[in-house]
Each structure stands twice: as C-alpha cells, then as structure tokens.
Amino acid sequence: MFRPGPKPFPGIAAIFWAPDVIRLTNGYFLFYSVSSFGKNTSAIGVASTPALDPSDPKYGWEDRGIVIGSVHEDNFNTIDPGVLLDRDGRLWLAFGSYWSGIKLIELNPRTGLRLETNSPLHSLAWHDSIEAACLWRHGDSYYLFVNWGQCCRGTNSTYEIRVGRSDKITGPYTDRQGKDMLKGGGDLFLSSTGKRIGPGHAGVLREKDKEFLSYHYYSAENSGRPRLEIAPLTWSATGWPQPGEPLGVTVSAYTTNQ
Numbered sequence: 001m002f003r004p005g006p007k008p009f010p011g012i013a014a015i016f017w018a019p020d021v022i023r024l025t026n027g028y029f030l031f032y033s034v035s036s037f038g039k040n041t042s043a044i045g046v047a048s049t050p051a052l053d054p055s056d057p058k059y060g061w062e063d064r065g066i067v068i069g070s071v072h073e074d075n076f077n078t079i080d081p082g083v084l085l086d087r088d089g090r091l092w093l094a095f096g097s098y099w100s101g102i103k104l105i106e107l108n109p110r111t112g113l114r115l116e117t118n119s120p121l122h123s124l125a126w127h128d129s130i131e132a133a134c135l136w137r138h139g140d141s142y143y144l145f146v147n148w149g150q151c152c153r154g155t156n157s158t159y160e161i162r163v164g165r166s167d168k169i170t171g172p173y174t175d176r177q178g179k180d181m182l183k184g185g186g187d188l189f190l191s192s193t194g195k196r197i198g199p200g201h202a203g204v205l206r207e208k209d210k211e212f213l214s215y216h217y218y219s220a221e222n223s224g225r226p227r228l229e230i231a232p233l234t235w236s237a238t239g240w241p242q243p244g245e246p247l248g249v250t251v252s253a254y255t256t257n258q
Helices: none
Strands: 018-024 025-033 042-049 062-070 084-085 091-093 102-107 122-124 129-140 140-150 159-164 187-190 196-207 210-219 226-235 241-243 249-250
Touching: 018 084, 062 091, 062 226, 084 129, 091 129, 102 129, 122 129, 122 140, 129 196, 140 196, 159 196, 187 241
Parallel strands: none
Antiparallel strands: 018 025, 025 042, 042 062, 084 091, 091 102, 102 122, 129 140, 140 159, 159 187, 196 210, 210 226, 226 241, 226 249
16 A cells, blocks of 8 residues: 655645556556545555565665646546556556546656656547547557446446547547547447446556456446456457456445536
8 A cells, every 4th residue: 555645735635536557667566546525636656566465574664756637727537547568568557537638748657757848748539528439459450448428326327438549659549530629529339228327437458468448437236336347358349448358256336526
C-alpha cells in the first residue's frame, strides 16, 4: 500500500479513482486520478515499486508526484489515466473526461512523469459525454477504447464502450465508417445486455499469446451493485476488436468514474 501525496491543487477533495498499472524496466508504475466529482480541478499522480510481493525486500511504493493536472481555466479534465508502452520503448498516457475530450501526452519511461512540462498535448476523441480511455496496440494498429454515456447510477447508468483505430498513436482514430473520433466517431464495442448494465472503462491485458478484456458494469441481479468482469478479447478478420464470452470471473468493483 502507499499513501498518495498531498492535494496537488486547492479545491481537490481526497477522492482517488480509476487507476492503471504498468510494468516497466525499473518496476511497476501505478497511475491514479484525484479530483472533485463533476469538476475539472483534477490531477493524475503516479507511484512506483520495484516489486509487488510484500515479502520482497525491494517492495515499497513511492509516490512520484503529479504527472499532469487541470484547473477551472483548462478545457480538459485530467482523470482516467490509460498508459501504453509502445514497441519502440516510448511511454504514452491517454486521459480525459467530458470538456474537450480525450487527450494524449508522452511520458518518461524511467520516471512515469511527463516527458517535458511543455511536451505536446494531442487531442484524440470527443463526445458530449466521454471518458475512461484505454489505448492498445494490436499488430500495426492502435486502438482507442472510450466510454460514452453516464456512469455511477446503478441500473440507470447509460455507459457504453466505443472504439476507434489509427495507424499512429497520436491519431487520427476513426471507426469502421471512417468517422474521426474527434468528430463524434466510434464504433459500439460493448453495451448493456442482460444483467450487465452500463459496461465501462475497458482494460486490456496480454498473457503470452492471448489478450483479455476487463470492464465494470452494474448488476441488474444485485440491485445495481458494481461488478468487474474479465473476458477474452478477440479480433475480426478486418482487424477490429470483439469482446468474447465472459470467463465467469466476477468481483465487486466500487467505481467512481466521473
């Protein structure tokens, strides 16, 4: 366990959510959001540890500080970090919620912090209700998963996962019809069905030659309580991701995505 550092900006409540973790050459890096719900006074922080096993002498989380923050005057919101280490060793962070949409910055793969304080801020996707970005590379293409709709309303949640594809990590990302995600494009990837209401915040894991998808939803069988589920991630002949049948690995998930 670790204790996040002090509040990065005045007015931010001590609410932490939407983590993403990645293994780099010098340890495990945990990116987390801190924000006041419904406002863009927010920040993304990062902590690291050389080992995950608490019995390992090297184990111990260190809060490395703020990666990027946003205040009322900004037109973006720095929550929902999604990290991707590319094949060339470059590390990227996608983030964003509402306002002007999903953004992308490059990180230093040694520290997990922004590559430069004034490094480029790329715009990837926009919708009037968008957040929960997840970047993934499959073959020679990059994929951007996002959420549209409203979360955190139990069985009244309208969350759904959308996806687009690009030849470059910086975009443009388009859907099957060629519509740019910056202009509201994005193919429907996963929506409410059966007991699974408002699926959201995709995560992708590769284990040897297999890929797996994680997402949370609100259970219609359990009074709208949040659950986390894992399913295989498969691919169409034309290179588009498809969710497989859930593996039956379901755990409680208390989510507060904005």
